[in-house]
Amino acid sequence: MNDPYSILGVSKNASEAEIKSAYKKLVKKYHPDRYTDPDMAELANEKMSEINNAYDRVMEDKRNGVTYDDDRYSGGYSSSQNGGYTEYNTYSNFNQNTGFDAYRIRQLISSGDLNSADNMLASVPIAQRNAEWNYLKGMVSYQRGWFNEAYHYTSQASKMAPGNAEYSAAFQQMNRQRSGYMTGNAFQRNSPAVGSPDVCDILNGLCIADCCCEAMGGDLVPCC
Amino acid sequence: MFGYVKPFKPYLRVYEHEVYKAAYCGLCRELNSSFGFVSTLTLSYDLAFLALCYVGINGDRLKTDSCRCPVHPVKKTKYLRCSGKAFEYAACAEVILVYHKLRDDLHDKGLKHRLRALSLLWKARADYKKAAAKYPELADAVERAMKQQFASERSRSCSLDRAAEPTAAMMSAVFRGLSRTDPDKRELLGRFGYALGRFVYICDALDDLEDDAAAGNFDPLIPKSARGSKTLTREQKEKAADYAENSIMLTLGALAESYVQLDFGGMKPIMDNTVYLGLRQTFYDVKKKALSGKKRQTKGNCK
Numbered sequence: 313m314n315d316p317y318s319i320l321g322v323s324k325n326a327s328e329a330e331i332k333s334a335y336k337k338l339v340k341k342y343h344p345d346r347y348t349d350p351d352m353a354e355l356a357n358e359k360m361s362e363i364n365n366a367y368d369r370v371m372e373d374k375r376n377g378v379t380y381d382d383d384r385y386s387g388g389y390s391s392s393q394n395g396g397y398t399e400y401n402t403y404s405n406f407n408q409n410t411g412f413d414a415y416r417i418r419q420l421i422s423s424g425d426l427n428s429a430d431n432m433l434a435s436v437p438i439a440q441r442n443a444e445w446n447y448l449k450g451m452v453s454y455q456r457g458w459f460n461e462a463y464h465y466t467s468q469a470s471k472m473a474p475g476n477a478e479y480s481a482a483f484q485q486m487n488r489q490r491s492g493y494m495t496g497n498a499f500q501r502n503s504p505a506v507g508s509p510d511v512c513d514i515l516n517g518l519c520i521a522d523c524c525c526e527a528m529g530g531d532l533v534p535c536c
Numbered sequence: 537m538f539g540y541v542k543p544f545k546p547y548l549r550v551y552e553h554e555v556y557k558a559a560y561c562g563l564c565r566e567l568n569s570s571f572g573f574v575s576t577l578t579l580s581y582d583l584a585f586l587a588l589c590y591v592g593i594n595g596d597r598l599k600t601d602s603c604r605c606p607v608h609p610v611k612k613t614k615y616l617r618c619s620g621k622a623f624e625y626a627a628c629a630e631v632i633l634v635y636h637k638l639r640d641d642l643h644d645k646g647l648k649h650r651l652r653a654l655s656l657l658w659k660a661r662a663d664y665k666k667a668a669a670k671y672p673e674l675a676d677a678v679e680r681a682m683k684q685q686f687a688s689e690r691s692r693s694c695s696l697d698r699a700a701e702p703t704a705a706m707m708s709a710v711f712r713g714l715s716r717t718d719p720d721k722r723e724l725l726g727r728f729g730y731a732l733g734r735f736v737y738i739c740d741a742l743d744d745l746e747d748d749a750a751a752g753n754f755d756p757l758i759p760k761s762a763r764g765s766k767t768l769t770r771e772q773k774e775k776a777a778d779y780a781e782n783s784i785m786l787t788l789g790a791l792a793e794s795y796v797q798l799d800f801g802g803m804k805p806i807m808d809n810t811v812y813l814g815l816r817q818t819f820y821d822v823k824k825k826a827l828s829g830k831k832r833q834t835k836g837n838c839k
Contacts, residue, residue, distance in 0.1 A: 364712075460783050490786050500812070
C-alpha cells in the first residue's frame with residue numbers, strides 16, 4: 313500500500329485546507345473528460361481512483377486518529393499529530409479561565425479535522441467543562457455522525473447556559489429532528505402556514521366581502 | 537445490505553414503481569452477465585436504490601427494454617439499460633458487500649450461518665476479486681471498515697454511536713463512489729451514505745434484538761440491566777425500541793440535511809419517497825415486529 317500523503321503530494325503535517333486544495337488540483341488534472349485518447353483516459357481513470365482512495369484514507373485518519381498500522385509512516389504521523397496538538401497552547405485565543413481555545417476548536421471542526429478537535433476537548437479537565445465545552449463536543453459528535461452523543465452534549469450545553477441563543481438553537485434543531493422532522497419533506501405538513509389562514513388571508517377576505525356588499529348597495533367596512 | 541432501504545409503495549406513482557422494478561431487473565441482468573447466476577440470488581432492493589441514485593447523481597439516460605428471465609418464464613419483464621455505469625457500479629458494490637457479509641457470518645453467527653457462508657465463500661471470493669479490480673478504492677474502503685468492525689465487536693461493550701460506525705463508514709464509502717470526479721459531491725454523498733448506514737445498522741440491531749439476547753451476542757440496544765440474561769421482558773423490549781426510535785429519528789433528520797443539498801435530477805420523486813416515507817415505514821415495521829415477536833416477512837425475500 314502506498315503512502316496516501318505522497319500520492320496527494322502533501323507533507324504528513326499538512327493542514328486540512330492544504331490537503332483539500334491539493335486533492336482538488338489533482339482531481340482537475342486527471343479528470344477523465346480531459347483525455348480523448350482512450351488509453352490516456354484509462355490511465356487517468358486509474359489515477360483518479362488512486363487519488364480518491366488516498367484522500368479518503370487521509371480523511372478517515374483525521375476523523376478517527378490513525379486507523380491502520382503501516383510501519384512506513386505511522387511513526388512520523390503520530391509524532392506530527394502530537395506536535396500540532398501541544399502547539400495550540402501558544403495561540404493567543406487560549407482562554408486561561410476555561411482552559412481551552414474555543415476559536416481554534418471551532419476552526420478545526422469546520423475544516424473537518426475532528427480528531428484534533430476531539431483531542432483538544434478531551435484534554436480539558438472535567439471541572440472546567442462548561443457549557444461551551446459541551447456544545448463544542450456536541451458539534452464534533454454531530455460532524456462525526458454520532459447523533460446520540462451529539463444530542464446528549466447539546467442538551468447539556470443548553471441546560472448549563474439557558475440564555476445562550478446558539479446552544480438553544482442547536483438543541484431545538486436536534487429536538488425537532490428527534491421528533492421526526494426531516495428537511496425538505498413534502499409529504500409532511502408541519503409548517504403552520506399551510507391550511508390555516510394568516511392575517512393577510514383574513515384582510516383579503518374582508519376587502520372582498522366589503523366590495524361585494526357595496527355592489528349590492530350595503531356596506532361592511534364603513535371607512536373604505 | 538439488508539433490505540431496509542426501499543420505497544413506501546402506497547405513495548409510489550405507477551410509473552415510478554415500474555422504474556424501480558425495471559431497475560431491479562436491470563441490475564439482476566448485469567449481475568448475471570458479469571458474475572454468473574449464483575450472484576443474482578443475493579440481490580436486494582437496496583441495490584436498486586443505489587443504482588437509481590447513481591443515475592440521478594450522474595444524470596445518465598435510461599432506456600427500457602423487455603426480455604424473458606428464468607424467474608418469470610411466462611411473462612416478458614421490463615428492465616432498464618443505462619447510458620452510464622450505474623448498474624455496473626451497483627453490481628460491483630453488491631458483490632463486494634456480500635463477500636464481506638459472508639466473511640463476517642463465518643466469524644460470529646450460528647452453525648447454520650457458518651455452513652452457508654462456507655459453502656458460498658469460494659464463489660464470492662472469485663467475484664470479489666473481479667469487482668475489486670474494477671473499483672479498487674471501494675474495495676479498499678470497505679476492507680478498512682470491516683477491520684474496524686472486527687475490532688469493535690471484540691470490545692463488545694460500546695455505545696450505539698460507536699457500534700454503528702463501521703456499517704455507516706462502509707455505506708459512506710459506497711455512496712461516495714457514486715461520484716468519481718466531484719470532490720464536493722463526494723463529501724455530501726459520504727455524509728448521506730453515513731446516515732443511511734447508521735439507519736441500516738440500527739434497524740438491523742432492533743430486528744435481531746431477541747436473537748442476539750438469546751444467543752448472548754452483543755447488541756447495543758439491549759438495556760444494561762438485561763445484559764447477560766437470555767430473554768427480554770416486555771419493558772426491556774419497549775425501552776430498546778424507544779431508544780432505537782430516538783436514534784433513528786435523529787439519524788433521519790441528519791440524513792435529510794445532506795439529502796436536500798444533493799441533486800438527484802429526474803430520480804428525485806423516487807428518492808423523495810424512499811428517503812422521507814420508505815425509511816421511516818421500514819423502521820416502524822421493524823419496531824412492530826420487535827415488540828410483537830413475529831418475524832418480519834419482507835426481510836426474507838430481499839436477502
